[in-house]
Structure formats: structure tokens, C-alpha cells
Amino acid sequence: MAKRISQDQIAKELGVSQSLVSLVLNGRREGVAEESYKMIWAAALKQGYVPRGGMHPMHAPDVQHSYVGVVMRAGLALAAQSNTFSHVSHGLFTALQHLNISLAFLGGEGDLDETKLFEVVSRRDPLLGIVILGEVKEPFMQALGELELKLVSVYASSPGLCHSIVPNDKQSVEQLVDHLVALGHTRFAWLGGNAKLGRNRLRLAALKERLAARDLLLDDRYVVNAEGAERQDGFDCAAELMRRAEGQNMPTAWVCHNGLIARGGLQFAYLRGIKVPGEISIAAVDRTRACTEIHPYLTSAASDPELIGAEAAKLLRSQPEEIGQWNKMFIDLVAPSLFEAGETSATRPE
Amino acid sequence: MAKRISQDQIAKELGVSQSLVSLVLNGRREGVAEESYKMIWAAALKQGYVPRGGMHPMHAPDVQHSYVGVVMRAGLALAAQSNTFSHVSHGLFTALQHLNISLAFLGGEGDLDETKLFEVVSRRDPLLGIVILGEVKEPFMQALGELELKLVSVYASSPGLCHSIVPNDKQSVEQLVDHLVALGHTRFAWLGGNAKLGRNRLRLAALKERLAARDLLLDDRYVVNAEGAERQDGFDCAAELMRRAEGQNMPTAWVCHNGLIARGGLQFAYLRGIKVPGEISIAAVDRTRACTEIHPYLTSAASDPELIGAEAAKLLRSQPEEIGQWNKMFIDLVAPSLFEAGETSATRPE
DNA sequence: GACACATTTTAATAAATATAAGTTGACGAG
DNA sequence: CTCGTCAACTTATATTTATTAAAATGTGTC
Incomplete structure (x- = not known):
């Protein structure tokens, strides 16, 4: 010492x-x-x-009070709607609560520069580590790495920089495709969101691949992407899709990037008088409240975000010897996807 | 000192x-x-x-790093949907961020007992104060009071115990009623949520009062309340309302406890083929994302929750001499309500 | 009653920190 | 120039804390 x-x-x-x-x-x-x-x-x-x-807090009896910081990828607000990250935070929160560790929101990628990060670390109350939600830019990740804190990246992996936990999007998409194919669907559409993020590409690629494996083709005209990933984006995607499908064989299975997109698409269908799941089936890569906020519940598959949060907590708590040296060996966890048949999918209409 | x-x-x-x-x-x-x-x-x-x-962190140059704790009323999770409190947190967060103060979620009313609260306070990093979101029970409030910390209660007032900031629900309801009456509506309905909380009663009372002032009566049959205050509750309320109104003169103006209830009601209308705002108008006491998450935007009025969060931050930061002794004189702020005409209200049909 | 053992005190001192009082030097006014 | 003033320090000293060794106290045990 x-x-x-x-x-x-x-x-x-x-x-x-x-x-x-x-x-x-x-x-x-x-x-x-x-x-x-x-x-x-x-x-x-x-x-x-x-x-x-x-009087170092470390020595206080019983209490081992410390906290875990959370930073979010650029573009996300704390008030983000039913988005996945609020579930992740919740999972983190409950897992840490028992240990008298609280959760502090440090800010978004855009709000934090190196000075601020340094200040965060120089506080006295022990900062157990930092959880990064979403895809952040490389230099930001580097700056975080220099803090010599425990880091866990969630929903994006940073090979060689920190541990990470990512959802098994490939599996989710496969589950959805398999379910829909089993129901007889052959004409698929993709309603994508967050067009610029890697997760979109990943899910879309998985969709194409799985369809190919089932000898089906995803028509490029039926691949619609939006900038954002909220309800209105889903509505807009659906509108665009219908425009493109005008007078043709409409796709009967819509696979959506997430639950909000699916809800938006669903609302579009309501307004057009399209029956769901009578005429088309909608499925989403999601496991947030959006799936069950109201009937019809969404047919969906995704890794449980609360579980991911809880696992992040475990990674932070684990001792170096258990999982290799921090800053040396890194774990990439992939959370399993769970499928849930909802009320938005049914057998293909004649 | x-x-x-x-x-x-x-x-x-x-x-x-x-x-x-x-x-x-x-x-x-x-x-x-x-x-x-x-x-x-x-x-x-x-x-x-x-x-x-x-070396008290308080004195570090530039940095004035400390944090503010947030506790939530029983029954609320961090992952709560598009609810008001996530906006409040966001307002708080951004207001505090500039000051290098971060936000820590301490837990819900149910998770914290006196021991835990005490532990929270005994950390060394300066805890600037605690913000209480929503209505919490009296004894819990007492326990908080004994911490001798700055307290601010949001969305519920605690006379004699701490400062508070509440929305002007009365004004919100008045704005909605005035708008709807101006559009010619005379038959009103109330779709209420969180039946057990004071805010429901407050809004409903304000509705009755304002209608009375306009020589209109709120028919008790058209007062529907749900346990929760989420989308499905709104849907259920609407269904119940329609059942009660069977074969009679349907109310044409639905005033909703919040935006989620309104969205649920709206979805019910879609499914029944009821035109909004052609046949009925829907208005909500709300100012969260639920209002503008998708078209049609909701006609709504409420105090801006982000503003409320920002004001809470100000109250926490203010020095005792500015606003009276902490633990002696308490301020009750009432945030003004803002009305926003949306796409869910129109003139009464013939 | 004597011994082992854990806990605490006494006492003494070294080390570190707080603070009052004093120094220094720069600067401006007369 | 020289005096006063002031900010920015230092010196010197008082106070507080850390650390050690030795002694005291109590508790249970044989």
C-alpha cells in the first residue's frame, strides 16, 4: 500500500x-x-x-455505499419514451439496490468531455464503474477507458476496451421469421428505425439471411428505413411501404425494428382499415412495455433488457480475478432472445 | 456556522x-x-x-460536484413509460448538469426505510438535496424530513415539511373545458386514471366546477375511473364509457386524466370506427411525449413537467437566505399550465 | 485463584494540520 | 520618493490526529 x-x-x-x-x-x-x-x-x-x-466511506460499518454511473449514447434523453434503455436502467437499478449502490446519470455522450469525466472520477464517494448505453463514438470510448474504471458497454460492444453485453438480435429475428413462416407468410417487409446505427443494419442483415435460409427473398422495395425509431417513424414507414406496394402483392408480414415502430405501423393500419392480424401480421424486435402497453399485444422477440441491465450490474460487481484483469481480458456477453407470440400475427390470408 | x-x-x-x-x-x-x-x-x-x-469536494476548483437524490412514490418504476416523471427527471437533469451536479436515483418509497435513508445521507460526496416525485405517505415524508436535507416535493405538496412544486391542474382543466365549450361541446365525459391518488380527484373536481361555471353538468354516468393510468386503462375506460352511453346521447367531449389514457381512448375509437375529431373530441391533461408521439397530436393542457423539474433544481440550489430558512418557511410553487390545440378536437358534430 | 484473551485506556510522542500574526512586494496617491 | 494599502504568502505556533507501548479491565476457563 x-x-x-x-x-x-x-x-x-x-x-x-x-x-x-x-x-x-x-x-x-x-x-x-x-x-x-x-x-x-x-x-x-x-x-x-x-x-x-x-472517516473514509469505505470504512463505514455495514454500508458500502457507492454508485454506478450511467452515460447514454448521443441523441438520447432521460425522458426517452418506452425505449429499451429505461428498462436496462431499471434492471441495473434493482440489481444494485440490494447492495446499497445507487445509480447516477452522468449525462449523454454529447454532454461529457474529458474534463467532466475526470471530475466525475475525482469525487470521493466510490464510483464503482460506468455503464455505457448504446453506441458511442470511438474517441469517447477511449476517454472513458483512460479513467481506469470498470466499464461495461450495453447494446454495443467495444472490443478491447471493455466488457459488453449485447442482445442476440440475430436470434430474435430468426424467431420472428420462423414464427411467421410457420404461419404461412412468404412476402416480408422490413420497417426499420435508427437508420444510421449499427443495430439497424445488423437486424436487417439477419432478416435477409434467415429468409434466404428459408428460400425466401426480401424484396428491396419493401425495405423501409426511418431516421428515428419512434411511433411516428413507424407510421411513416408503413405509409411509405404502402405507397411502394401500390397495386401489387402486398407483403403480409411486417418485421419491425422495435415495438414503437410496430405501434406506429399498427396505427397506420387502423386508419387505413387494414385488419391486423387478419390481413397482415406485424412482429417486432422488442421486449419493452411497448409490446404489452395495450391490446393487441405485439408478437415480438428480443433479449430482455432488464436482464441485460442486471447482467451489467454483475459484471461491474465481479472481482478482477473472477473474470480476468480489468483492462486486459474482456467479456462479451450475448443475452438470449425470448420469443413471445402476441395478438398481431396470424396465418397468412388467402 | x-x-x-x-x-x-x-x-x-x-x-x-x-x-x-x-x-x-x-x-x-x-x-x-x-x-x-x-x-x-x-x-x-x-x-x-x-x-x-x-479537500471537501465542495471546495474543488471549477467543480462543484455533488448530486441530487430522487425518490419516487410507491408503484413507480424507473422504466415507467412515457410518464410525466421521466420528463421531470429530464428537466432536473439538464438544469443540474450545467452545475456539475448529477442525479442519483435512490429508489422508490417502498424500497427505502430509515436505515437506508440514513446511509444515503452519510456518504461524503455532498448530497445537495432530495426530490420526491409524486405522492408519498406521511411517515415516509417525516423520515425524509429528519434528514435535515433540502427537500423538494414534486407533483404533491407537503405543507410544513418541505418546498413543493405542483402543476396547475385546475387551470389545465379550465383551458381544456373552455376550448371544448368554444367548439360547441356540451356533453362531457371524464376518463380518469390513478383512481386512488389525489390528483385524480383534483382534476375531476376542477372539471365539474368549470363545467358548472359554464352552466353545464357532468353526468355521473360519464365519469369513468381506472386503477392505473396507462394506455390499456384508457382503452378500458373508453369501452366502459361506451357501454354506459349505449343508446343515449353520447358525450362528444372526452376529457382525459393524461395523455396515455387519451391514447388508449383514441385506439378504442379507431377500432370502433368512431371518427376523432369528427364525432368526438378528446383532450388530455398532459404535456408529455404522449401528446406528440404520433399524429393525431393530442389537444392538451398541462404544466410543463420539464419546467417543473428545472424549478425543482432551482429550489434546491437556492440559498436559505433567499427563500427563508430551510425547515422553517416553505414555498409552494404552482407551475402555469399551457394549452396546446391538437388534432383530436373539433367543433361538435350536428 | 491464576491464566489466557480481547478490549480498552493511559500516556507519551511524533506527525500533520489549522490559524493568527507577520512579511513581502506591487501599486497608486500624494 | 515614500507612505499606505492590499493581495498573496510565510512563519510560527496552537491544535488535532496518528501511532505506539505498556498497563488496566473485564471475562471466561481450568
Whole structure:
């Protein structure tokens, strides 16, 4: 164990008096140059100065209170609707709660720069680790890596940088396709969201692949993608799809990027008087509340986001020796997908 | 400012030696009775002992890193759908972010007992205060009060216990009624949610009152309440309403407890082939994403939940002298309601 | 009653930190 | 120039905390 550092050592290193260091660390600003103030604090932090007087939270009885930080990919707000990440947070939250660990939202990718990240880490209450929700940019990930904290990436993997837990989208799509094919469907459509994110491509590719395996083809005209991934996007996708299918053999099986897209598509169908699941079947890669918020429940398949959150908690809690050195060996967990037949799919109409 | 306490004082009070206090606060457990260990820590925490050596995060330059805790009323999960509180959290979050204050979810009313609350407060990273979302039980509120922290209650007021910020539901309902009456509607219905919470009664009372002021009567048969306040509840309310109105003059203006109820009602209308807003108009006390998640946008009025969150942040940050002594004089803020004409209301059909 | 053992105190001191009082040097006014 | 003033420090010292060794206290055991 490194021996503790004293104010005197800091003072000597900086060429000032111990008194000044003491004043500064106690927050005295009057009569102290701003420059000195910052310099002394920076030195104290860097050298890992710990005040005497004890009382480090680490030693408090019973309590081992610490917290886990959460950062979100760019473009996501805390108030995001029924989106997957609120379920993930919930899973994380409940898993950590028993251990007296709380969850702090540190911000989104866009809000945090290196300075802010550093500040977060230099707090005293022990920060157990950080969970990253979604796909963030490489440099941001790098900056996080330099914090030397436990990191877990959720819904995106960062090979060589941290552990990750991702849903098994391939399996989800396969389950949906298999279900729909079993019901007799042959003409498929893809209603995609978040066109720019990798998850869209991944799911679409899985769809094409599985259909191919069943000797079916996904007509490119029936691949519709939207920028976002919310209800209105689903509605718009459905509208676009119908325009493209005008006068032709309509696809009877709509596979949707997520539940909100599916709900939007469903609403479009209601307005057009299209029967679901009488005329078309709708299925979504989803396992959020959107699936069961109201009847008809969605036919859906996805990895349980709460489970993913809970697993993230486990990864954070696990000791280095259990799962290899942090910052050395990384685990990529893939959460299994669960299929749930809902009320939006039925046998293909004649 | 209370003068700082020394280990010696703690020792004297407990009738032990200063050495022992020093040992304990530095985490020494060998050769120290478990009982003493806990006793000393408890005393140190209670008396607000602060180790010397300075470096309280509060004084770090630039950084004023601390956090605000959030607790939720019983029955709410973090993953709650598009509910108001996620908007409030978002408002809080963005308001605090600029100040380098982060948001930590401490749990729900049900998850936290006094011990846990105490632990939360005894962390060292400065906990700026706690925001309570929704109606919590009296004893829980009392327990919170004893923490001597800044408290702000949101969406429920706790006279004499803490500051609060509540929406102006009365005004919201008035705006909706005035709008609908101006469109010629005379037969109103109430689709209510969260039947057991005070907010339901408050809104319903406001509705009756405003209708009375316009010489209109709310027929009790057209007052439908559900246990929850989600989409399916809205659907069910609408179904129940239609059953009750069978063969009679249907109400043409549905006032909904919130946006999700309204969406559920809307879906019911779609399925029944009822035109909205051709045959009936739907309006909701709401200002969440549910209003604009998809077309038709809801006609709605409510206090902006993000604004409420931002105001909560202000209340937490304000200094005692600005707004009276904490724990003495309490402010009850009422956030103004904003009306937004949407696509679900139109003139009364003939 | 004597011994082993855990817990705590006493006492003494070293080490670290807080703080009052004093120094320094820069700057502006007269 | 020289005096006063002030911000920014330092010095010196008082106070507090850490650490150690030795002694005391109590508790159970043989």
C-alpha cells in the first residue's frame, strides 16, 4: 500500500508553504491567487492526497455505499419514451439496490468531455464503474477507458476496451421469421428505425439471411428505413411501404425494428382499415412495455433488457480475478432472445 | 456556522479515548469490538464530524460536484413509460448538469426505510438535496424530513415539511373545458386514471366546477375511473364509457386524466370506427411525449413537467437566505399550465 | 485463584494540520 | 520618493490526529 501523502509534500513539490496548502484545501479563496488555488488542488488530486481524520466511506460499518454511473449514447434523453434503455436502467437499478449502490446519470455522450469525466472520477464517494448505453463514438470510448474504471458497454460492444453485453438480435429475428413462416407468410417487409446505427443494419442483415435460409427473398422495395425509431417513424414507414406496394402483392408480414415502430405501423393500419392480424401480421424486435402497453399485444422477440441491465450490474460487481484483469481480458456477453407470440400475427390470408 | 467537532469531543461524549476514535474512523477493526466500531461511527456521523485535511469536494476548483437524490412514490418504476416523471427527471437533469451536479436515483418509497435513508445521507460526496416525485405517505415524508436535507416535493405538496412544486391542474382543466365549450361541446365525459391518488380527484373536481361555471353538468354516468393510468386503462375506460352511453346521447367531449389514457381512448375509437375529431373530441391533461408521439397530436393542457423539474433544481440550489430558512418557511410553487390545440378536437358534430 | 484473551485506556510522542500574526512586494496617491 | 494599502504568502505556533507501548479491565476457563 502506497504511503499517504501529506500537505507538506505537496507544498514542497510546488514550492509553497504547507499553510497555503492547508488553506486552499479547506476552500479558502480570499487572499489566495486563483492560479495557486487550482494548482494546489490539481496536485493534491493527482498525488492522491487523502486528508487525515479518517472517516473514509469505505470504512463505514455495514454500508458500502457507492454508485454506478450511467452515460447514454448521443441523441438520447432521460425522458426517452418506452425505449429499451429505461428498462436496462431499471434492471441495473434493482440489481444494485440490494447492495446499497445507487445509480447516477452522468449525462449523454454529447454532454461529457474529458474534463467532466475526470471530475466525475475525482469525487470521493466510490464510483464503482460506468455503464455505457448504446453506441458511442470511438474517441469517447477511449476517454472513458483512460479513467481506469470498470466499464461495461450495453447494446454495443467495444472490443478491447471493455466488457459488453449485447442482445442476440440475430436470434430474435430468426424467431420472428420462423414464427411467421410457420404461419404461412412468404412476402416480408422490413420497417426499420435508427437508420444510421449499427443495430439497424445488423437486424436487417439477419432478416435477409434467415429468409434466404428459408428460400425466401426480401424484396428491396419493401425495405423501409426511418431516421428515428419512434411511433411516428413507424407510421411513416408503413405509409411509405404502402405507397411502394401500390397495386401489387402486398407483403403480409411486417418485421419491425422495435415495438414503437410496430405501434406506429399498427396505427397506420387502423386508419387505413387494414385488419391486423387478419390481413397482415406485424412482429417486432422488442421486449419493452411497448409490446404489452395495450391490446393487441405485439408478437415480438428480443433479449430482455432488464436482464441485460442486471447482467451489467454483475459484471461491474465481479472481482478482477473472477473474470480476468480489468483492462486486459474482456467479456462479451450475448443475452438470449425470448420469443413471445402476441395478438398481431396470424396465418397468412388467402 | 457551527464550529467543527474533534475526535476528542466524540471520545468524551461516548466515554472512550481519543485513540480509539482515531483507530475506528480509520477503519481499524482488529482488536476493536464491533459494537464500539459502530457506535463511534454513528456518533461521528450524527455530530457531523469532518476530518481535517480539508479537500471537501465542495471546495474543488471549477467543480462543484455533488448530486441530487430522487425518490419516487410507491408503484413507480424507473422504466415507467412515457410518464410525466421521466420528463421531470429530464428537466432536473439538464438544469443540474450545467452545475456539475448529477442525479442519483435512490429508489422508490417502498424500497427505502430509515436505515437506508440514513446511509444515503452519510456518504461524503455532498448530497445537495432530495426530490420526491409524486405522492408519498406521511411517515415516509417525516423520515425524509429528519434528514435535515433540502427537500423538494414534486407533483404533491407537503405543507410544513418541505418546498413543493405542483402543476396547475385546475387551470389545465379550465383551458381544456373552455376550448371544448368554444367548439360547441356540451356533453362531457371524464376518463380518469390513478383512481386512488389525489390528483385524480383534483382534476375531476376542477372539471365539474368549470363545467358548472359554464352552466353545464357532468353526468355521473360519464365519469369513468381506472386503477392505473396507462394506455390499456384508457382503452378500458373508453369501452366502459361506451357501454354506459349505449343508446343515449353520447358525450362528444372526452376529457382525459393524461395523455396515455387519451391514447388508449383514441385506439378504442379507431377500432370502433368512431371518427376523432369528427364525432368526438378528446383532450388530455398532459404535456408529455404522449401528446406528440404520433399524429393525431393530442389537444392538451398541462404544466410543463420539464419546467417543473428545472424549478425543482432551482429550489434546491437556492440559498436559505433567499427563500427563508430551510425547515422553517416553505414555498409552494404552482407551475402555469399551457394549452396546446391538437388534432383530436373539433367543433361538435350536428 | 491464576491464566489466557480481547478490549480498552493511559500516556507519551511524533506527525500533520489549522490559524493568527507577520512579511513581502506591487501599486497608486500624494 | 515614500507612505499606505492590499493581495498573496510565510512563519510560527496552537491544535488535532496518528501511532505506539505498556498497563488496566473485564471475562471466561481450568
